Each structure stands twice: as C-alpha cells, then as structure tokens.
Amino acid sequence: MSKKYTIRDIAELAGVSKGTVDRVLHNRGRVSETALKRVTNILDEIDYHPNLIARNLKNNKAYTIYVLLPNPEQDPYWEPCLEGVNSVVDEFNAFGVNIKQLFFSPKSTKSFLQANNEIQKATPDAVLLVPLFFKEASVVMKQYERLGIVVSIFNNTIETVTTKNFIGQNLYQSGRVGAKLLQTITSKGDLAVIHIDEKYKNAVFMQEKERGFESFFKEISNYKVLKCKLKHPDFDSLLNRFLKSHPNLTGIFVTTSKVYQVADFLKKNNYTNIALVGYDLLDENVNHLKTGTIDFLIHQNPKQQAYLGLKFLVEHFLFEKNIPNQLLLPIDIINSENVTQFLRS
CATH class of the missing domain: 3.40.50.2300 (Response regulator)
Structure with a gap:
C-alpha cells in the first residue's frame, strides 16, 4: 500500500505552511510562484490525488x-x-x-x-x-x-x-442489424417494417430503425420493403388486412418490444412461413422465441x-x-x- 499523504506531510516536504498547501490544492487565495512550484513539484513526486469523497462530505452538499x-x-x-x-x-x-x-x-x-x-x-x-x-x-x-x-x-x-x-444504442445501425437477420433467414419476397401504438412522426427511435432497415435493402434487389402501422383496438383487423393484401410476405421487423403481439397473431392464425424479428426480452417475447414464432430479438438492455x-x-x-x-x-x-x-x- 502506498503512503497516504496529509496536508502536513506535503507542507513539510515542500517547506511551506499547511495553509499554502491548502490554497494550492483548492485553488483559492494567493500563493507565490516559488511556493506554488515547490508544492506542485512535491505533488507530482508523490502522485497525489485529493480525496474527493472526503471533500464532498466536508462540503456537506446534498445533490x-x-x-x-x-x-x-x-x-x-x-x-x-x-x-x-x-x-x-x-x-x-x-x-x-x-x-x-x-x-x-x-x-x-x-x-x-x-x-x-x-x-x-x-x-x-x-x-x-x-x-x-x-x-x-x-x-x-x-x-x-x-x-x-x-x-x-x-x-x-x-x-x-x-x-x-x-x-x-445506435438505432439506425440496429435497424440494419434487424434487416441482416431477416435477409439471413429469408431468400426473397416482401418484408415489412411494423410500428405498433406510436405516433410515428413524433417517435425518432422508430424512424431511425426504419431508416436503417431500408438502407440495408436498398443494396439488395430481390426484396421489397413494406411499411405498416398498427394500433389498438383495431390491431388484429389491421394486421389481418395487411397480411391478406401481401401474400408474398416472408419476413416482419417490429420496431418495438411489442413484437409478441404480432407473434400472437401469427401463431393463432397459423402463419408459419413468416420470419419475425423484434426487440427486447419481455416474458412474452422470450416465450415466442423459445417456441420459434419469433426468430430473433435485439436486446436493448x-x-x-x-x-x-x-x-x-x-x-x-x-x-x-x-x-x-x-x-x-x-x-x-x-x-x-x-x-x-x-x-x-
């Protein structure tokens, strides 16, 4: 254990008063150039670090x-x-x-x-x-x-x-990760970005994920990216209409932790040929992940x-x-x- 130096120790080593050392350490009051140089040289030699914990307790400041x-x-x-x-x-x-x-x-x-x-x-x-x-x-x-x-x-x-x-996280990049995951487990067809229960124009996190997802598939020609916004209480009817309108859909990317709601619908209606990627380790999501309805989750921690x-x-x-x-x-x-x-x- 290295020695813990007190203000008195530093003052004796530098040949100055304790008050001078205190003024140097706390940057207050006037100190001559000679005394300042002596003290700072000693501080460098002993690699002195002030006890910030003690300083805070002494200041008695409650944050x-x-x-x-x-x-x-x-x-x-x-x-x-x-x-x-x-x-x-x-x-x-x-x-x-x-x-x-x-x-x-x-x-x-x-x-x-x-x-x-x-x-x-x-x-x-x-x-x-x-x-x-x-x-x-x-x-x-x-x-x-x-x-x-x-x-x-x-x-x-x-x-x-x-x-x-x-x-x-880098939300744009996480959208690209979601895209890469779907591209890995699907070979072609239509893919959908689904937003649930949010006002899209006021939700930057959704916009960034969608932007990253789209940017990935702009580089690949055999996929078409669709977009869908779902809201309750019309969630099931809106999703059903969307799926019926796009029979070539092979994968879905949900931009929030509510991916389990899409998984519930797919499982209930026997859509076994649609890959599904979403976010977060909610109990409902994990259950669908273990049974295979959700293929991947992106953990935002x-x-x-x-x-x-x-x-x-x-x-x-x-x-x-x-x-x-x-x-x-x-x-x-x-x-x-x-x-x-x-x-x-």
Whole structure:
C-alpha cells in the first residue's frame, strides 16, 4: 500500500505552511510562484490525488437527481430500468445523494409535459429522462437549460445541445442489424417494417430503425420493403388486412418490444412461413422465441442504460468526473439458444 499523504506531510516536504498547501490544492487565495512550484513539484513526486469523497462530505452538499421514466405498469419494457436505478441508489447510499423517480404515461404527451413541469418546479441538480416524444422533449430540454439543470437522456436520442450525454444504442445501425437477420433467414419476397401504438412522426427511435432497415435493402434487389402501422383496438383487423393484401410476405421487423403481439397473431392464425424479428426480452417475447414464432430479438438492455446514465450523473457531482457525451451499448442478437444467459444478467 502506498503512503497516504496529509496536508502536513506535503507542507513539510515542500517547506511551506499547511495553509499554502491548502490554497494550492483548492485553488483559492494567493500563493507565490516559488511556493506554488515547490508544492506542485512535491505533488507530482508523490502522485497525489485529493480525496474527493472526503471533500464532498466536508462540503456537506446534498445533490438531488430525478429519474423520469415511462410508467412500467403501462409498458413492461421499462421495468428493468427500475432495477438499474435501484442499483445506483444502493451503490451510493452513503453519499447523501437524493434520487427521486417519477413516471409518465408512454401514451400521453400531456403526462410527459406535466411530469417535467413537476421536476422543474423542484429545481433538482440534474434529471435523467427518456425523450420518448421528440417534439415535447425538445421543448423541455430548453427549459432545463434555462433553469441550469443538467439533463442526460437514454434509450433514444434527439439532436439538442442541452443534453449532457446519451446512453443507448445506435438505432439506425440496429435497424440494419434487424434487416441482416431477416435477409439471413429469408431468400426473397416482401418484408415489412411494423410500428405498433406510436405516433410515428413524433417517435425518432422508430424512424431511425426504419431508416436503417431500408438502407440495408436498398443494396439488395430481390426484396421489397413494406411499411405498416398498427394500433389498438383495431390491431388484429389491421394486421389481418395487411397480411391478406401481401401474400408474398416472408419476413416482419417490429420496431418495438411489442413484437409478441404480432407473434400472437401469427401463431393463432397459423402463419408459419413468416420470419419475425423484434426487440427486447419481455416474458412474452422470450416465450415466442423459445417456441420459434419469433426468430430473433435485439436486446436493448434498458437496465444497463438507466444504470449507466444515472451513475454518470452521480459521479459527476460527487467526484467531479466528466460525463461522456455519448455511450453506445452493444447491439445484442438473441435467439433461442443464447437467451438464457441474457436473462441471468
């Protein structure tokens, strides 16, 4: 173990007072050039690192960070995010960071705006949120900037200068991965990109996945890419009409975790010749993956996204660490043979 140097040790080695060392370490007050050089030389020699934990506790600053998520009770995709958030809470429990969670309806822009308004009134130090609705998220980002509140986002990104970082996947590239998977298990025919229960024009994550998917097949001549938007309560009738209208359909790419809803329909109506690729390890998706109705799932790892996004914010305030502008997680491809190991992680 290397020696832990105190301010007194450094002062004696440099031949200066403890007060001078304190002023150099904390960059406050006047210090002569000679004294500054002596102290910095000693700091270099002993490879001194300040105890940022002790410094934070001494400052007695309590930081507040909000996490704003779509309500997991309305969309189970977001349930693992709670595990990620709770892991950070447990990890930094002794540091006095106040982490609060707030939910909004994934189907309501009004709910999203109301939740952000509540956070802004509380004036926290930072907020980690999912910019699910592009138009509304762009507005609240500017509001946070005016209030001096640090904002980090995860799951899907929007082009804005106000966010500190983005944690997630390259959505365009994940669309290309979905295309490659379908191309691997189909030889020709029509392929469909299906969006479920979202306002497409306000959902950048859908647009990017679709754009990546289409770009892949622009390079291949023996496939035709179709598009379909499905909404409840007319889901079954809309999908049935679409499938009847396109008898040459050989594969479907669903841009969300609701791929199991398409799998339910295909299985119930005995469509055994249509390959199916979608997202995420929801229980319903995994069941269809194991029985073969879904061929591949792309794992977006929402737990890790929330965990890293929140951890970066906490460490930024506690330990003065820089927040990375962007961290892209791997695009994990899941099939029936490797799904078990991902369920354990």
